[in-house]
Amino acid sequence: MWRRLIPGVALVAVVVCQFFDCHDDPAFEPEEGPLGELQFTWLGALQYIHVKNGTPHYFRVPRVVLISRQFVLSTAVDAALIPEGYALGNIVFGDYERDEMECKTSLEELAQGRECEPAVLLMPIADVLLHPEYKHFNVRNSIALLKLITPIKSQYMVPACLPFKNFAITKAGKQTTESLLHIDFSSDVPRDFIEEEKDIQKVKLLPRELCYLYDALPTLGNVTKLPKDRVACTTGCGYQSGSPVFIHEHTGHWSIVAISQGGSPCQDPLRVRRPPPPPIHTLIHPYVPWITAAITGKAVGAFAKDDPFGYVMPRTSIYDLIAHTWVGHWWMGGLRCYDRGEAADDIFRFYHEIFQIKPTTVTYLAYYLEIDAAHDTMIICVKVGMPYRLGQPKVWQLDSPEIKVRIPVRGFQHVYKIQVEAWAYNATESLSSSIDDSSTEEK
Known part of the structure; x- marks a missing residue:
């Protein structure tokens, strides 16, 4: 796995943004x-x-x-x-x-x-x-x-x-x-x-x-x-x-x-x-x-199978067809970003990086990343964590071994942090498991 980072920087006054870890951050393991x-x-x-x-x-x-x-x-x-x-x-x-x-x-x-x-x-x-x-x-x-x-x-x-x-x-x-x-x-x-x-x-x-x-x-x-x-x-x-x-x-x-x-x-x-x-x-x-x-007035069976909650909530609901939207401090790029439980058994986080900038003057910067995965590994979700929703990220070519991510930000000064995560699944394992399932059904 490798990635290319092509930053565009225009130095122009100073911004201090406190960065909060999100509840959905898989890397956050609190100590006692x-x-x-x-x-x-x-x-x-x-x-x-x-x-x-x-x-x-x-x-x-x-x-x-x-x-x-x-x-x-x-x-x-x-x-x-x-x-x-x-x-x-x-x-x-x-x-x-x-x-x-x-x-x-x-x-x-x-x-x-x-x-x-x-x-x-x-x-x-x-x-x-x-x-x-x-x-x-x-x-x-x-x-x-x-x-x-x-x-x-x-x-x-x-x-x-x-x-x-x-x-x-x-x-x-x-x-x-x-x-x-x-x-x-x-x-x-x-x-x-x-x-x-x-x-x-x-x-x-x-x-x-x-x-x-x-x-x-x-x-x-x-x-x-x-x-x-x-x-x-x-x-x-x-x-x-x-x-x-x-x-x-x-x-x-x-x-x-x-x-x-x-x-x-x-x-x-x-x-x-x-x-x-x-x-x-x-x-x-x-x-x-x-x-x-009690909350929705509907029985659990009235909801979709892939809804692990049983009722609509931000962590599991699909706001639009492409499912590119914000949940808390995290921007979710991809439908599979909302999976959890058994629906998420086949996905894993293979890329996680924190970008931190500490300029000396007012800075305008936009991130552009290309993330390449290993052979037969399909990237199906990109999460971007930001202190505030200072931009609307974009992601291209999901469900492929190589994706492109663009993270626009505004003018800032002092310290600014951004987290980027990429989630994928093994295409070979998924194909073999589907073949096994079909063979079982034929028997």
Whole structure:
């Protein structure tokens, strides 16, 4: 594989553009601990507001996850059991990433150095959709959907992905031993969302028998036991209710595996008398049919087979026939850029490069790349990551071993970064697999 870079540069004043990694960046593998950059903007919090003085609750702040532009996912308990004297307040996104229109900023102003800083978004709740198993069968560890009063407008607020399969179970039918990622705010009770940080840590699933062991203990009231195929226990402690557990797919998508039901805080290691009960999480995959039907009003079977979500979202929908459009900070060139799951098993990223320019004066530059792949390797997707949508890239000759990409940018100064990724598939393997399939059908 090789590429030719033919830059055209016209030196002319100075632009500083902060570069944010996109949620879909396959190269982004976060380390455990506090996150240093803006990430996971789909993580929010549910506020309870005092009915008399309007102050938020000081001890209970459940987490929510943005799964579409107008719906967030939460636990059923958090949506239904409101603290006495309080009412449902707002959904808070502490890292609300505004786009150019919401900033009321033109691309020329951004290119001249003006920055569109992240903001705090307070969004009222229009409706609460509790899962029927919670309302009618007293299944306590269930989920709920909170409908926002208006859709999220910013194009940079890309929702998280619903799972297209049960990531907790391997193909052999056993529980996975892979590490999952738990994402939450650093503070147990977030208050100042402007300064609030996020933490990420790796967790592993514990044997399911351990969950059922604690579930066998006497319970108060008429509460149904844990649904055996919808809960999981993990390592760790002190998880907040609604905080998500994710998996990072090879295509870069962040898929929700489970949400925490909360629990007791971590014990003092010097005063441990007995092992605490493991944290309980609700697996999301069994609820995807209900989520899609509740949001869209249509059953999952009404959607196309290649739609792993079951309903239209930016990560999987086809906006136009050629599928060359923006998703967050990434420009997607090619229909296969939207594939994930089994539909993306045959594609791989073979080219990834970050271009960085640090001029001494105002610079106008346009990138032109020619990317050549190995023999019998067909390039079917090109992704371009930019800090803002400062240009409309173009790509030619997709589904061939050689493609051409043109990335126009505007005048800038100081530092500017662009990421370019190329995805391909092996034409020989695809041909042999199709022949095998046809032979099998003939038999």
